[in-house]
Amino acid sequence: MSQNAVVKPDNIPTIYIRPSKGITSLNLRDLWVYRELVFFMLWRNIKIRYKQTLLGAAWAVIQPIATMIVFNFIFGRVAKVPTDGIPYPIFSFAALLPWGLFSTALNTGSRSLTTSQNMITKIYFPRLVLPIASVLAGLVDFAIAFVILVGMMFYYQVTPPAAIWTLPLFLLLAVITALGVALWLAAINVQYRDVNHALPFLTQFWLFLTPVAYSSAIISEKWQVVYSLNPMAGVVNGFRWALLGTNTGPDLSLLISVGISLAILISGLYYFRNMERTFADTI
Amino acid sequence: MTTAIKVENIGKRYRIGSAPQKFRYGMLRDVIVDTAKAPFRYVSSLIRGEELVNPRSSYIWALKDVSFEVEEGHVLGIIGRNGAGKSTLLKVLSRVTEPTRGAVTVRGRVGSLLEVGTGFHPELTGRENIYLNGAILGMKRVEIDSKFDAIVDFSEVEQFIDTPVKRYSSGMYLRLAFAVAAHLEPEILVVDEVLAVGDAAFQKKCLGKMGDVAQQGRTVLFVSHNMSAILRLTQESIVLDKGRLLMRAPTQQAVDYYLSSGEAQAGERIWDAEDIPLSAAPFQPVALRLRDQRGKVVDTIRSMEPLSIEWEYHLAEQVTGLRVGFYLSTMRGEYLLTSFDTDDAKQYEKFGVRKAGHYISRCTLPPDLLNEGRFSLGVNASSFGVRRYFQDEQTLAFNVDISGAPGTHWAEQRPGPIRPRLDWKIETVE
Numbered sequence A: 001m002s003q004n005a006v007v008k009p010d011n012i013p014t015i016y017i018r019p020s021k022g023i024t025s026l027n028l029r030d031l032w033v034y035r036e037l038v039f040f041m042l043w044r045n046i047k048i049r050y051k052q053t054l055l056g057a058a059w060a061v062i063q064p065i066a067t068m069i070v071f072n073f074i075f076g077r078v079a080k081v082p083t084d085g086i087p088y089p090i091f092s093f094a095a096l097l098p099w100g101l102f103s104t105a106l107n108t109g110s111r112s113l114t115t116s117q118n119m120i121t122k123i124y125f126p127r128l129v130l131p132i133a134s135v136l137a138g139l140v141d142f143a144i145a146f147v148i149l150v151g152m153m154f155y156y157q158v159t160p161p162a163a164i165w166t167l168p169l170f171l172l173l174a175v176i177t178a179l180g181v182a183l184w185l186a187a188i189n190v191q192y193r194d195v196n197h198a199l200p201f202l203t204q205f206w207l208f209l210t211p212v213a214y215s216s217a218i219i220s221e222k223w224q225v226v227y228s229l230n231p232m233a234g235v236v237n238g239f240r241w242a243l244l245g246t247n248t249g250p251d252l253s254l255l256i257s258v259g260i261s262l263a264i265l266i267s268g269l270y271y272f273r274n275m276e277r278t279f280a281d282t283i
Numbered sequence B: 001m002t003t004a005i006k007v008e009n010i011g012k013r014y015r016i017g018s019a020p021q022k023f024r025y026g027m028l029r030d031v032i033v034d035t036a037k038a039p040f041r042y043v044s045s046l047i048r049g050e051e052l053v054n055p056r057s058s059y060i061w062a063l064k065d066v067s068f069e070v071e072e073g074h075v076l077g078i079i080g081r082n083g084a085g086k087s088t089l090l091k092v093l094s095r096v097t098e099p100t101r102g103a104v105t106v107r108g109r110v111g112s113l114l115e116v117g118t119g120f121h122p123e124l125t126g127r128e129n130i131y132l133n134g135a136i137l138g139m140k141r142v143e144i145d146s147k148f149d150a151i152v153d154f155s156e157v158e159q160f161i162d163t164p165v166k167r168y169s170s171g172m173y174l175r176l177a178f179a180v181a182a183h184l185e186p187e188i189l190v191v192d193e194v195l196a197v198g199d200a201a202f203q204k205k206c207l208g209k210m211g212d213v214a215q216q217g218r219t220v221l222f223v224s225h226n227m228s229a230i231l232r233l234t235q236e237s238i239v240l241d242k243g244r245l246l247m248r249a250p251t252q253q254a255v256d257y258y259l260s261s262g263e264a265q266a267g268e269r270i271w272d273a274e275d276i277p278l279s280a281a282p283f284q285p286v287a288l289r290l291r292d293q294r295g296k297v298v299d300t301i302r303s304m305e306p307l308s309i310e311w312e313y314h315l316a317e318q319v320t321g322l323r324v325g326f327y328l329s330t331m332r333g334e335y336l337l338t339s340f341d342t343d344d345a346k347q348y349e350k351f352g353v354r355k356a357g358h359y360i361s362r363c364t365l366p367p368d369l370l371n372e373g374r375f376s377l378g379v380n381a382s383s384f385g386v387r388r389y390f391q392d393e394q395t396l397a398f399n400v401d402i403s404g405a406p407g408t409h410w411a412e413q414r415p416g417p418i419r420p421r422l423d424w425k426i427e428t429v430e
Helices: A028-033 A035-049 A056-078 A088-111 A114-122 A129-155 A162-191 A194-208 A221-227 A231-244 A252-282 B027-048 B086-093 B126-136 B141-155 B170-182 B200-215 B227-233 B251-260 B345-351
Strands: A014-017 B003-018 B057-071 B075-080 B101-107 B110-112 B188-192 B219-223 B236-241 B244-250 B268-270 B283-291 B300-302 B307-315 B322-330 B335-340 B357-365 B373-383 B387-401
Touching: A028 A035, A035 A129, A035 B126, A056 A088, A056 A129, A088 A129, A088 A162, A088 A194, A088 A231, A114 A162, A114 A252, A129 A162, A162 A194, A162 A231, A162 A252, A221 A252, A231 A252, B003 B086, B003 B219, B057 B086, B057 B101, B057 B219, B075 B086, B075 B227, B075 B251, B086 B101, B086 B188, B086 B219, B126 B141, B126 B170, B141 B170, B170 B200, B188 B200, B200 B219, B200 B227, B219 B227, B227 B251, B236 B251, B244 B251, B268 B387, B283 B373, B283 B387, B307 B322, B307 B373, B322 B357, B322 B387, B335 B373
Parallel strands: B057 B244, B075 B219, B075 B236, B110 B188, B188 B219, B300 B387
Antiparallel strands: A014 B101, B003 B057, B003 B101, B236 B244, B268 B283, B283 B307, B307 B357, B322 B335, B322 B373, B373 B387
16 A cells, blocks of 8 residues: 555645535634735735825724713713713723724624625635734724823823733623624625615614613613623623723623623624625625 | 646526516515515525525526546636636636536646736735735735745836835736736636736736746646637637537637637627626627628628628617727737727717617628638727727627639738738839
C-alpha cells in the first residue's frame, strides 16, 4: 500500500461543489481561512465611515452627547426618574455607550449584505465576513465615546467599583447580541427589503424596552423576569454596575440575558449559513 | 495528467417572476386560501432554509446537464450567445452560486477576472484598494506585500497610488483593478470578457498575461465574444446554448459551428421572448433579415448585388435618442464596420424620439463591397451615453459569393475581407 501512495507535491486544495441538502454545517473553518478578509473589511468600514464629513470621528461623540442632553432634560429634570443617587447625565451616558454600539452594529450589520451586492454576486468568500466586520466596526465609535465617559467620571467624581474588570464581558454580550440579531436580519434582508424599513422602528422600540433613559428598578418585581428576556437590559445594567457601582449586579436575570443572546447568535449563524447558498441568486 | 476541473451533470435553475396568468372565475377563492396559507409556508421555508416556492412562478434552467473535464494546464474556451449559460457556469465554478443539481470537483484555487474591481471603494486610495481587493480575491497579506510592486507596475498608475480611486479616470481604474486580479495566480483562472476594457495596448498586455498564465501550467477558462481572441488563446472550446453543452471540439471547429448555428432559418434571425433579456425593455427585437435585390430572404448573397439588411423591432414605450444599427465582422471577429439608422443628423432629428410602436430599420449594403467568405452580423440598439438596450455581436452569419466579381477570372483566393471594384486606369507611357 505504501508503494502506491503518492506524495502530493504541494497542498493544492480540492473543492467539491454540489447542491447542499438539509441543514448545512456552520463551516467556521472556512471563516478562519478568510480571517484576514474580516480584518480588511473591518479596516475598510472604519476608514470610510467618516470620509467626506466635516466633523469626522466627532460624530461618534456628538450622537451620544446630544441624546444624553435630551434625556437629561426630559427624564432627569422633568420626569425625575430615580437614578440610585447618581447624577443623571452620567447615569444615562454609561447606558448610551453600549446602546449606541448595539444600535450602530445592528443597523450596519443588517444592511451589510445588501450594500455589498456587487461582491456577493461576483466572488466567493464566506458571507459571514460582511456582518461580522460591520458589527465590529462599531467598536471604534464606542472607544472614542468611552474617552468622554472617563472625562465625565472625573468631573462627577465617580470612582469605579472593583467590578470594573467585568466591563469587557458586558461589552462582549452587547456585541454577541447585535451580531446574532444582525445575522437574522441581514439574511432576511437579502430576500425581503422590508428589513430596511423596519430597522429604524425596531431600534427605537428596543431602546424603550431597555433601561437606557430610566433605571430598571422602576420595573415591578413580577415583570423583572420578562424584562430580562431583553439581553440589552442585562448589558446596560451590567455597565452601570461595573462603572458606577449601582446595585444592578449580575443575578439570575443576567443569566437569562446571556442565554437568550447566545440562542439568538447560534440560531442566527445556522439561519445565515442556510440562506447563504441562495444569496447570490436572490439579492 | 491530472484533472483540474470535473463537471458532472450540473444544472442551475432560476425562478423568473410570476408567469402571466389570465383571470379565471373561482380564482379569488384560490387567492384567499393561498394568502391564508402563505405565512405558514413562509415560516416553514425559513426553517428549512429553502427558497419560497410560489406555485404561480415559473422556472428557467440556466444550465442543464452540463458535463465536461479540463486537464490541468489546458486552456478551454467557452462560447455561447448572451443567455447561453456561460456566466452561470462560471459562477458555479467559482462558488458564487450553488448548482441545483450535479457536482463539480475543482482542484486548486479558482480566481476569476470576471470580478475586476469588485470591492473597490471609491474613497480609498489605490494602495488601500490593492490590499482590500487582494484580500477579497483570496490573497494573503504577505502575498499582496510581495506582489505589490509588480501590481503597481503592471497597472501603470504609480504616481496616483495614494490618490482616492474616485479621482481616477475609468481607464486607470480598470487597469488597477485588472492588475490586482491578474496577480492572483490561482491554479485555475477564469476570464470573462475583460478584454473589452482599456485601450489596445493594455488589451495586448492582458492577453500576454493570460498567455503567461497558461504557460506556467495553470488551467484557464476563457469566455469571450471576441472570436479572434478565442482562436488565438485556446486550442479547444465548448459551445453552450440555452444552458446545454452543444459540443466540445478544437476551437476552429467550435467557432465555425457557433457562428453558423445562429441561422436555423437561413438569412433570418427571429427572437423568442425568452431570448430577450429583461434589461432590454422597452426595446424588443423581433427579427433581423437579409434580403437580396428581389426582396427574397437569403443567407448567401452575390457580391455584385446590393444586400438589404432589415431589423424589425417593437418599442413598448417612447424612447429618446434611440439608434438602431449593426456591426459587420469577419468570422474571426475582426470588425469591418458599424452603422446606425440615425447616423445621418437629419434622420436623427426626425427619429431621435420614437414613439411606442412597431418599426423596421432598413439599409442597403452597396454591391462590390465584400470579398468571398463568411461574414457575421451583430446588432445594437442604444441611446448614446445613456443606455444600451440590446446588443448581440453574433446575430446572423451569411455567405458572400463572388462569381462575376472583379478578378474572378483567376481562380485564386484573394486575401482581405473586402473586394471593392476599383477604377483602374492603365496608361502607356512612352
